[in-house]
Amino acid sequence: xxxxxxxxVGASGAVGRVFIELLDEMYPGTKDLFLVASKRSAGxxxxxxxxxxxxxxxxxxxxxxxxxxxxxxxAETAEKYAPIAVSKGCIVIDNSSQFRTDLDKPLIVxxxxxxxxxxFKLPGIIANPNCSTAQLVVALKPIHDLFKIERxxxxxxxxxxxTGKEGIDELLEQTESFLNKKEIKPRVYGAQIAFNVIPAxxxxxxxxxxxxxxxxxxxxKILDKDIKLSATCSRVPVLFGHSLAVHVETKKxxxxxxxxxxxxxxxxxxIFDSQDFTSPNAVDHAEGKNPVSVxxxxxxxxxxxxxxxxxxxxxxxxxxxxxxxxxxxxxx
Ligand code: A2P
Numbered sequence: 001x002x003x004x005x006x007x008x009v010g011a012s013g014a015v016g017r018v019f020i021e022l023l024d025e026m027y028p029g030t031k032d033l034f035l036v037a038s039k040r041s042a043g044x045x046x047x048x049x050x051x052x053x054x055x056x057x058x059x060x061x062x063x064x065x066x067x068x069x070x071x072x073x074x075a076e077t078a079e080k081y082a083p084i085a086v087s088k089g090c091i092v093i094d095n096s097s098q099f100r101t102d103l104d105k106p107l108i109v110x111x112x113x114x115x116x117x118x119x120f121k122l123p124g125i126i127a128n129p130n131c132s133t134a135q136l137v138v139a140l141k142p143i144h145d146l147f148k149i150e151r152x153x154x155x156x157x158x159x160x161x162x163t164g165k166e167g168i169d170e171l172l173e174q175t176e177s178f179l180n181k182k183e184i185k186p187r188v189y190g191a192q193i194a195f196n197v198i199p200a201x202x203x204x205x206x207x208x209x210x211x212x213x214x215x216x217x218x219x220x221k222i223l224d225k226d227i228k229l230s231a232t233c234s235r236v237p238v239l240f241g242h243s244l245a246v247h248v249e250t251k252k253x254x255x256x257x258x259x260x261x262x263x264x265x266x267x268x269x270x271i272f273d274s275q276d277f278t279s280p281n282a283v284d285h286a287e288g289k290n291p292v293s294v295x296x297x298x299x300x301x302x303x304x305x306x307x308x309x310x311x312x313x314x315x316x317x318x319x320x321x322x323x324x325x326x327x328x329x330x331x332x
Contacts, residue, residue, distance in 0.1 A: 001027050001030050001031070002026075005033075005065060005066040005068070006030075006032065006033055006034070007036055007069045008035055008036065009036045010036075010037060010072035010074075010077070011053075013072055014161050014164045014165045014167075014168065016073075018316040020035075020048045022322055023325070024049040029049060029051075030048055034061070035053045035055045037055050038058065039059070042055055067089070068093070068328060069085040069091070069092045070321075071092060071093070073096070076098075077096075079098050082098070082099070086124060089123055091123050091331060094126070094128060095128045095320050097130065100214070100218060105126065107127045107222055108129075108327050108330075110323070110327060110330050111141065111267050117327075129218045129222060131315035131316075131319025132211070132319070133218040135311055135313035135315075136215065136246065136311065138269055138318070139244075139292055139309070139311045140246075141223065141266065142266050146252075147250035147305070149249070149250055150228065151228045151248070152247070153248075154230075156215075156233040156243070157197075158200045158234065160235065160237070161240050167193075169188075170189065175237070195237060196237065197235070198234065200234055201233060211233040215229065216230065238283070239287075240282065240287040241282030241285075241286030241314055242282070243310065245310055248307050248309075252305065253305055260297070271294050272295030279295040279296050280310065282312050289313075290318065293312050295312075296309055297309045
């Protein structure tokens with residue numbers, strides 16, 4: 001049972017639901033739980049294990065009743081309500097992009113930089129990274145520890161649940177329309193997502209998307225400010241689980257066996273050994289799973305300080321709810 005009073009803001013959303021599921025898995029019997037969302041969902045009920053909870057409207061919620069507030073309700077909601085929650089004495093963990101770039105707020109992936117929580121004054125706001133960054137930095141850490149990373153190039157294949165429940169609905173509805181030869185009118189994304197691959201995020205003036213820029217900035221904040229990272233982020237017609245093709249250049253020559261051993265030691269990271277000729281995929285090895293999985297680990301064909309690999313993880317778990325619960329674990 002979780003022994004602090006906790007509110008989930010955005011409980012009815014894609015991440016909120018997984019947060020409730022994880023609470024029940026990790027702390028069965030939790031009762032001191034409040035569920036909050038917008039007016040649209042207020043009054044509806046949800047279960048955490050055997051216990052039923054009624055969703056409350058955020059505008060009427062009193063944050064002084066709780067000690068911890070987990071937010072996954074978008075940047076605007078976080079901007080408005082997270083400071084209110086802190087003023088009432090809550091520790092806030094926010095899953096939106098609202099506070100990630102604030103230099104005075106920690107951005108945490110516990111396996112990588114829990115040290116950044118050490119001198120942080122509570123109550124306060126702690127930011128959870130973008131879902132692709134969370135899984136990426138867990139995979140990069142053993143390489144950086146052993147061989148010092150200089151440069152990273154990433155191509156992401158991100159599932160629609162990264163956009164929330166609207167993204168999931170969009171893919172399902174478009175798939176049905178496509179199969180029934182009905183017209184497809186994109187609502188959530190700029191282009192058809194069913195049976196297609198499109199950029200993830202909005203394209204900015206520098207021609208990178210905001211997802212790509214988040215990955216670069218957040219890797220610097222969490223892992224090392226000197227790592228040079230460029231990304232191409234794509235949205236693919238997958239419901240759950242993000243996949244990444246990662247190419248890393250290091251200062252030192254890479255010893256693949258040493259790296260395999262180091263990955264095996266790292267908490268929260270599974271390796272699919274390339275000697276077994278298997279590779280992790282989103283459906284079988286990410287969806288509903290907690291660890292980040294790395295596979296197809298192979299040295300570059302031309303340089304011995306470059307390595308290429310594949311990473312998958314559940315974007316709603318390690319990319320959001322699980323990472324937040326792990327942050328709480330560190331704090332408490
Ligand atoms: P609601 O379901 O009532 O709209 P997702 O990331 O899957 O789109 O979910 C977003 C979550 O954030 C949902 O729980 C949603 O509630 C909630 N939310 C969105 N806008 C607001 C708001 N203005 N105030 C409170 N909760 C919000």
